Amino acid sequence: MFTLSHESQLTDLLQANQDWTKATRQEHPDLFPTNGRGQQPHTLFIACSDSRVNENCLGVLPGEVFTWRSVANICKPDDLTTLSTLEFAVDCLHVNKIVLCGHTDCGGVATCINGKLNDLHENNCNHLAHYLQELEDTRVSYQDEIAASQDPYRLLTIRNAQRQYVNVKSNPTVQRALKEGRLQVHAVLYNVGTGLLEKLDSTE
Template sequence: MTHPKRMLVENLAWSEELNTRDPAYFSRLASSQQPQVLWIGCSDSRVPEAITRAVPGDIFVHRNIANLVAERDDNLASVLEYAVLALRVQHIIVCGHHRCGGMHAALREPAPELPNVNRRIDSVRQLSARHAAELLRLPRLEERADRLAELNVLAQVKALRELPLIQNAQPQVEIHGWIFSMREGRLKELTDSSREHDQAHRLPLRNVQHR
C-alpha cells in the first residue's frame, strides 16, 4: 500500500471513530469556525499544531519555511487580514523550533540548487550576521542554529507588532513568541505578550501549560 493510500485509510478510521463518539461532531465543524488563535509556524513536518493537542477548529494556521513574517508575502498578508478582521482571533503565536533546517541553511553558504529557499531565508542570514558575535560564542553548529531559531522568533514577533493591521487591532490581539524544543517535545515562551516590546536578551524558557 502506498503512503497516500495509507493516509486515506487512516482518515477513514479517524472519521468513523469520531462519528461513533459524537455523531454531530462534523455537522458542528462544518457550520462555522471560531478559532481564538492564529498559528504562524514552520513548514517542518515534525512541528504540527497537534503538539498543543489542538483539534479541528481550534487554530487558524499559516506555515512557511522558517516561520517568517515577510513584508511582501501576500499569502501571509491575506491570512493575517482574515484572521484579525473576519475571524477576530485573540492571539497570534509565532512558533519556531530547534533543529530547524532553515536556521542551519542560513548559517551555511547558499546552496545553488535551492534558489527559492535561499531567497526565502535571506532575512535569516541577515539576522545571523547581526548576532554573529553571540552565535560564534557557541561551540557547535546545532547550538548556534537553535539560538538563531529563538532570535528569529523574536524578530518575527517584532515585525508583526509593527504591521499597521496589528497595531490597529491591539489590544484585541496579543502576540506570542514560542519555541518548540525537539528533544524535549516542549513548547516554551520566548516573549511576554503583556510587554510592549520584544525581549532581545536571552530569556529563561518556561514550559507552556496545555489544556
C-alpha cells in the same frame, strides 16, 4: 508508529482518512457537525512547515486554530501571504491570540548557521535560497553574539522567531487590534524532541 509512508498510495490515504474520521467521530461526536457550520478559531498559529511541528502541540481540535506554516516560520512584513493571513485571521475571523512558533532542529536555521545557503543554488533550490535570505540577514545581524554563544544554533533559532514575532507585531492590522485590546501576540519555541513549548516573548 506512523500511519502512512513513502510507499503509501492514494487508496491508503483514503483508507487512513476513513479510519481517522471514524475514530474522531467516536471520541468527539459533535466535532464534524459543529465544524460543518463554520469556523470560529481563537488562535492564529504561525510555525515552520517542518513535519514535526503543528498546532496539535496545543492539544486542540479542528476548528480551534487558524494556521499558517512556512519554511523556517518566516513572515516578512511585505509578503502577500503574511499580510493576507493576518488580515483574515485578525479582522475576519477575530482570533484573539497569535502564536509565533519557532522550533528546535530547524533545517532553515541549520542551512544559515552552517553557511550552506549557496549550496541550495547548486541543488536547483534558487527560490528557497532567496527565501532564506531573511534568516541569513538575521544571522548576520547577530553574528557577534552567535560567535560567542555556546549554542549558536539555538541562539539563531530564537533570534529568528523573535524577529518574525516583531514582524507580526509591527503589521498594521495587528497594531490596530493590539491598540484596541482585542489581541495578544506570543512568541514560543517548540522542542521537537520533547513536544514542549517554551515562552520567548509576549505582548502580555
